[in-house]
Amino acid sequence: MSDHTKLSAALFDRASAVTPGGVNSPVRAFRAVGGVPRFMASGDGCHITDVDGNTYVDLVCSWGPMLLGHAHPEVTAAVQAAVGRGTSYGTPTQPEVELGEEIVARTPVDKVRLVSSGTEATMSALRLARGATGRAKIVKFAGCYHGHVDALLAQAGSGVITLGIPGTPGVTEATTADTIVLPYNDQAAVTQAFAQYGDQIAAVITEASPGNMGVVPPVGHFNDFLARTCKDNGALFISDEVMTGFRITRSGFWGLGSDTVAPDLMTFGKVMGGGFPAAAFGGRADLMAQLAPEGSVYQAGTLSGNPVATTAGLTTLRLATDEVYAQLDRTAETIRRIVGMALSRAGVPYRTQNAGNLFSFFFVESSDEVTRRITDFAGAGAQVLPRYAAFFHAMLDNGVYLPPSAFEAWFVSAAVDDDALATIEKAASVAARAAAA
Numbered sequence: 001m002s003d004h005t006k007l008s009a010a011l012f013d014r015a016s017a018v019t020p021g022g023v024n025s026p027v028r029a030f031r032a033v034g035g036v037p038r039f040m041a042s043g044d045g046c047h048i049t050d051v052d053g054n055t056y057v058d059l060v061c062s063w064g065p066m067l068l069g070h071a072h073p074e075v076t077a078a079v080q081a082a083v084g085r086g087t088s089y090g091t092p093t094q095p096e097v098e099l100g101e102e103i104v105a106r107t108p109v110d111k112v113r114l115v116s117s118g119t120e121a122t123m124s125a126l127r128l129a130r131g132a133t134g135r136a137k138i139v140k141f142a143g144c145y146h147g148h149v150d151a152l153l154a155q156a157g158s159g160v161i162t163l164g165i166p167g168t169p170g171v172t173e174a175t176t177a178d179t180i181v182l183p184y185n186d187q188a189a190v191t192q193a194f195a196q197y198g199d200q201i202a203a204v205i206t207e208a209s210p211g212n213m214g215v216v217p218p219v220g221h222f223n224d225f226l227a228r229t230c231k232d233n234g235a236l237f238i239s240d241e242v243m244t245g246f247r248i249t250r251s252g253f254w255g256l257g258s259d260t261v262a263p264d265l266m267t268f269g270k271v272m273g274g275g276f277p278a279a280a281f282g283g284r285a286d287l288m289a290q291l292a293p294e295g296s297v298y299q300a301g302t303l304s305g306n307p308v309a310t311t312a313g314l315t316t317l318r319l320a321t322d323e324v325y326a327q328l329d330r331t332a333e334t335i336r337r338i339v340g341m342a343l344s345r346a347g348v349p350y351r352t353q354n355a356g357n358l359f360s361f362f363f364v365e366s367s368d369e370v371t372r373r374i375t376d377f378a379g380a381g382a383q384v385l386p387r388y389a390a391f392f393h394a395m396l397d398n399g400v401y402l403p404p405s406a407f408e409a410w411f412v413s414a415a416v417d418d419d420a421l422a423t424i425e426k427a428a429s430v431a432a433r434a435a436a437a
C-alpha cells in the first residue's frame with residue numbers, strides 16, 4: 001500500500017465493511033479507473049484535501065454544485081447563521097420563498113416546487129406530466145442520466161425505437177414498459193416514435209445538454225425540435241437542467257440563447273443547493289397548479305425546502321453574477337486549451353466538446369476521429385478507456401482531481417486561480433505522456 005493513500009485505504013476498508021462497495025454513490029468507488037478512492041477531509045476554494053494530507057485542484061466540484069469553490073466565506077457564514085436559528089421545522093420558511101423567487105427570475109419557469117435531489121425532481125416532473133396529460137409513455141435518450149428514477153433506468157434494445165428494457169436488476173419490465181429510449185440528437189427517431197405512439201406519449205425528457213456521457217451538446221436545435229414535436233402531439237417537453245442549471249449561465253443551458261421554445265417543465269439541482277441537498281422542478285403555471293395541494297397530483301417531502309439547504313443555495317445564486325459566469329467560461333477555456341496542448345504534444349488523439357463552461361475530453365481511437373463530432377451515446381462509448389484511466393491517475397498523482405470516469409463532465413469553480421491553472425498545466429503534460437504510453 002502506498003504511503004500517500006494509507007489513510008484513505010484504511011477508511012475504504014472500514015467503509016466496505018458497512019457500505020456496499022465502500023461508497024454511497026457508485027462512481028466514487030473509482031471502479032472505472034482503479035485504485036483507492038480518496039476520502040476528502042476538507043475543501044478550500046478550488047482545492048480539496050484528503051485524509052492523508054494530499055491536496056488537489058478540484059475539477060469535480062461535488063459533481064457540479066460547488067460553483068463558487070469550497071467553504072466560500074459568505075456561503076459558510078450564511079449557513080452557520082441558518083444552522084444557529086434551527087435546522088428544520090416542516091413548515092414553510094422565508095429562505096425557500098426567496099430561493100423560489102430567484103429560480104423563477106433566472107429561468108423560464110413560472111412556478112417551482114423544491115425537493116431534495118435531482119432524482120426527486122425528475123421523478124416528480126414525470127409524475128406531473130403523466131397526471132396532466134393522462135398519458136403513460138415517456139421518451140428518454142440513451143446516455144442521458146436523470147437520476148435513479150426506476151422508469152428512467154432503462155436501456156435501449158437493439159432497434160432505433162425500443163421500449164426500454166430495465167437497466168438494472170430491481171427495475172421491473174412493467175416499470176420500463178412505458179419508457180421509450182431513443183438515440184440522442186436523432187430527430188428522425190423522435191418523429192418515428194411519435195408516429196407510432198404519439199397519442200400515448202406524456203412527455204419527452206432530455207438533459208438540456210447532456211453531460212452524463214461526457215459532454216454531448218444538442219445539434220440542429222434539438223431541444224426546440226423536441227419542444228415543438230411535443231406541442232404538436234399534446235405531449236410535454238421536460239428539460240433536465242439538474243447539471244447545467246445555474247452552472248453554464250445565470251439560468252443554465254437555456255441562458256445560452258440557442259433554444260427559443262421554453263420547456264413545459266424543467267428540473268434543477270446541484271448548484272441551486274450550494275453543496276446541500278436541494279433541487280427543484282418547475283414550469284408553466286397551469287401545469288404546476290395541478291400539484292397538491294392546489295391540484296390532485298401528489299408530491300411531498302419532509303425536508304423539501306429545508307432552511308439550511310435553501311440558505312446555502314440562495315447565497316450561492318446571489319453571488320453567482322454575470323462576472324462569475326464570465327470568469328468560469330474563461331477558466332474552462334484555459335483548461336481545455338492547456339490540457340489539449342499537452343495531449344497534442346504527447347500525440348494522444350482526443351476530442352473536447354463543451355456547452356459553455358461544461359466540457360469533457362474524449363480519448364478517441366485515431367486522429368481521423370478528432371474532427372468528428374460526438375453526438376450520441378454510441379459515439380461517446382467508442383473511447384479508448386484505458387487511456388483515460390492512465391491520464392486520470394497521473395493527474396491525481398500530480399495534484400488534480402478529475403472525474404473518476406471518462407463519461408463525466410469536468411466542472412470548474414470560480415475559485416480556480418493562476419496557481420491552480422499552473423498546477424493543471426504541469427500535471428497535464430505528465431498525464432498526457434501517461435495516456436500515450
Ligand code: PLP
Nearest residue numbers: 117118119145146147207242243
Ligand atoms: N439529472 C441530471 C442531468 C443529473 O446529472 C443528475 C445527477 O448527476 C440527476 C438528474 C440526479 O440528481 P441527484 O444525484 O441529485 O439525484
